[in-house]
Amino acid sequence: MAQASQTESVYEQVRQAILSLDIVPGARLSERGLESEFGASRTPVRAALMRLQAEGLVARDGRAWQATPIDLDEVAALAEYREAVEAAAARLACARASDAELEAFASGADIESDDAGDEHAGMRRGSDFHEGLAALSGNTFLAQAVSDAITRMARARWLEMRTEEGRNEAWREHAAIVRAVRSRNADAAATAIAHHTQANLDRLLASIRSDRRAFGARGLRIVGE
DSSP states (O other), rough: OOOHHHHHHHHHHHHHHOOOOOOOOOOOOOOHHHHHHHHHHHHHHHHHHHHHHHSSEEEEEEEEEOOOEHHHHHHHHHHHHHHHHHHHHHHHHHHSHHHHHHHHHHHHHTTTTTTTTTHHHHHHHHHHHHHHHTTTTTTTHHHHHHHHHHHHHHHHHHHHSSSSHHHHHHHHHHHHHHHHHHTHHHHHHHHHHHHHHHHHHHHHHHHHHHHHHHHTTOOEEEEOO
């Protein structure tokens, strides 16, 4: 297997394991261990880890690597950042997207669907929703900013989306955003996004504060206030 292909394979598999918490925050990773697990050579493994480092998912830990802890202060800052860039993207979508694009987005959002019992499907649908809305802005920088923020918050979002109640509340908030964007009401869209972002953060923090001891027992490192 070519080095570029090995790098992509290791990157995708380790990234998914980190985002789904199969590799828990704070877990140590060794290049040699990953080489053995994936049958890859040292250079592709290191390249994959450096890509993950750029996404904030791993960090150097002496001579080894570590899946970065979930930092609640960073999560709160990212929520503020997401609100700003998603509101800007939604405003541009209201002004620029065609009627057909808005209808396709509303249909694809599938706001009536219920992912009961499947937090992973809920995560994918949530990411697709936010990235799809950002794409309607026609601004590739805003779209990339939203995608990057979603990635950096993915593990924290999993904790918030793991209950059916949390997922249903998120879909209701998505529905309000869809209604505002379809009607091209930029102010209402920005307000709905601000409400959704804050509600996401509130649900996450409530979940972590109520279950922090259980998370610690699972080995998840959570830092910040």
